[in-house]
Amino acid sequence: MSTASVPLPNWITYGLLPLINLVVAFLISGLVVWFIGEDPIQAVTLMLQGALGRGEGIGFTLFYATNFIFTGLSVAVAIHAGLFNIGSEGQAYLGGLGCALVALALDNYVPWYVTMPFAVIGAGLFGAAWAFIPAWLQAKRGSHVVITTIMFNFIGSALMVYLLVNVLIVPGKMAPETRTFLPGGTLPDLGWLIALFGGKIGAAPFNVSFLIALVMSFVVWVLIWRTKLGYEIRTLGISPSAAVYAGIPYSRTVIVAMLLSGAMAGMMALNVVMGQSQRLQVEFVGGAGFVGIAVSLMGRNHPFGIILASILFGVLYQGGTELSFDMPNITRDMIVVIQGLVILFAGALEYMFRPAMVRAYQKFVKA
Amino acid sequence: MSSLPAIELKGIDKKFGAVHANKTIDLTVAKGSIHGIIGENGAGKSTLMSILYGFYQADSGEIRVNGQPVHIKDSQAAIAAGIGMVHQHFMLVENFSVLENIMLGAEGGALLSKGVSHTRSALKRLEEDYGLEVDPDAIIEELPVGLQQRVEILKALYRGADILILDEPTGVLTPAEADHLFKILGMLRDQGKTILLITHKLREIMAITDTVSVMRRGEMVATRTTSQTTVEELAELMVGRRVLLHVDKGEANPGAIVLSVKNLTVKDGRGVTMVDNVSFDVRAGEIVGIAGVAGNGQSELLEALSGIRKPHAGEILIDGKPIDKVDPARLRELGLAHIPEDRHHMGLVLKFDEAENSILGYHRDARYGRGPMLDLKAVEKDAIAKIEKYDIRPPNPHLKTANFSGGNQQKIVVAREIERDPRLMLVGQPTRGVDVGAIEFIHRRIISMRDAGKAILLVSVELDEIRSLSDRILVMFAGHIVGEKTADAGEQTLGLMMAGIAA
Ligand SMILES: Nc1ncnc2c1ncn2[C@@H]1O[C@H](COP(=O)(O)OP(=O)(O)OP(=O)(O)O)[C@@H](O)[C@H]1O
């Protein structure tokens, strides 16, 4: 309490403190690596090289980051309204259905850039629709979104498997997936962007969705801090009683915030379904919805922070994959442990070093 | 009496960024005395006390308790040094019971049961000794503010404080409750305890303190023996100019009925009837005051009239027309403004910037941005205008609202609501925690609104405020309006009615 209220300059709060958290997370991860008999320095080097060393690595890193930006934004929008949306995973899954239907309908007739806006809308709409029932239940019935969105993750998963196995499957094929989209239903890669920096994208599925994610980050920023709706969302999130006083309609604000949250999650599907695999497959979300929670937490629910945190998690994902190739001792599960440590320090323990920092800062200012 | 002072502060200095809240403060508080501290809003009183209680660290300076230099690094250290504090803004866990709140931080061991029974009996003893009655099992958020404060006092006493700091303890109390509190403080002093009392009410300073110190803009400008000073001198020392301690107002010119309340019944969250079949009118150009001891239904009445709480039965008419939708946003459209009693839970979002709070409730207005967009430049300009007009300090629209002093927070709310130029204004405790200079200003504003033909309904537990502002006074007791009096009704008469004794 005594130090919590002391204001620190922004560069410390948003720059130095997260950096310290990150460094500590890596130091402890290093200990773990050392403990299982590998060289931590070498592990870090391999990891960073894998994630950022070559154009292809960077492409993969940013591809993962794109997923996390969308889901991170999804979580953040809801958090600003005081809602903990755990359902980004399911909403993204349903978003996949939305954009796949658009792609399947249009890919035969129009080029990708005509399909794209419809696909964005389709993905957003389906994601939002999947958030609607939990939102409605929260707004009208007071059923907690944490519970209902978790349930809807399961329902969504079951629904998608049913649709893929029984409805969308290509007749005669074994795999539960749609047909491969024609070029008119895909999103092209961003090889030129990597080339701009002198790299080669190789097999990395880094695609136009990344740019859509950046645009959406900006949109969310404007929405939260520059619109009347955003003002209402934040008021409700911080002080529900002040929101009542101010005449901010609870139900409407909760539902709108959740729909926007669901839409952001839904758009994550563009990246994987239309950018990478170019077809709709089961379980394509692969946990990105949950990573979004960590990303949003770490990015202080701010779009800019979310972009940075997403890139960090992209590095962990891609670098981790490479690392597990090169150091067989370090399995996929070890990587998850390291990611967990980063989440722990950068997210959950974000204030651990604050009191010490405050003291150091005060001494520094006095001197 | 020992010669060593209970508290000595030497050269205490504290800055919050650009704000120099305490400038090399020296203060000596004699043991077994009641020492008052007064000063304008934002003068640095709460900051100084927070330093003494370990909430903040002074940038420099020394604290001595009973002659011993101490380093108070947190509130635990303060408690260990025998210092207890009742905060201006209560520090209670709202959904805990009274007992749990009192135990909090002093549970005594891993198992609760022993602590519980121990606390219960200790609480009982304290209650008996000081007459501070409160149901130990009541949930804090369901208690009226007056009782919540009792819990704060009990909490400090339970921890065995020798030096008790009270930051604006009477802001929420009726005169009777305040008198009771002062009796307790007197008793504590006679038992050798030392009391530091911050208040904006000079009458209280004169009545209860032995010594009084005055702060202005972060500095300690004077210390006086209470018996050798006057209210006028103190007010002048505080504000730096002469202050009119009583408002002058002309005759009211009541016009058409603006607000009409018919057989209104309101229940609280637990379903208890708080307002029972109440009817009255408020006309344009008059101030109707509702007097009453806190917790007699005034809060619920205000909440119902402002659309925050759904009435159970009855009708609310504005300009003779029943309101189609009793909803705060709709009522604002109809020209209603509302200064809520509880600025922290309703009137402000403490984490917002000052400027953001200066549009709360009116954020949909076209003047703050076209269509769905919020025009931050316009919001800021508007905020700065209000800051200047109401002398809100520090004059920084981007400062987080929580970092304004209590009185300045109140001014943010008052400025926002009055500057809307409403037709009907609901005013709850408008000067709670506001300094004498600002009270004068706010009262003048309310009266000039009346003179401009606005209908004003005033709820205040300050009988003085009700009497000096109102044209008509309604007295509320146990959810009923037990009588109506003119403004010249005596304090005695009103006091009896408020106690439910005579009509
Ligand atoms: N945590 C903080 N961060 C920044 N400024 C602060 C903080 N706390 C207080 N201040 C500023 O310090 C000054 C002194 O505030 P303080 O709360 O001590 O005033 P006060 O004398 O208690 O006023 P009031 O009578 O209105 O309660 C004010 O200008 C206030 O805005």
Ligand SMILES: [Mg+2]
């Ligand atoms: Mg104060």
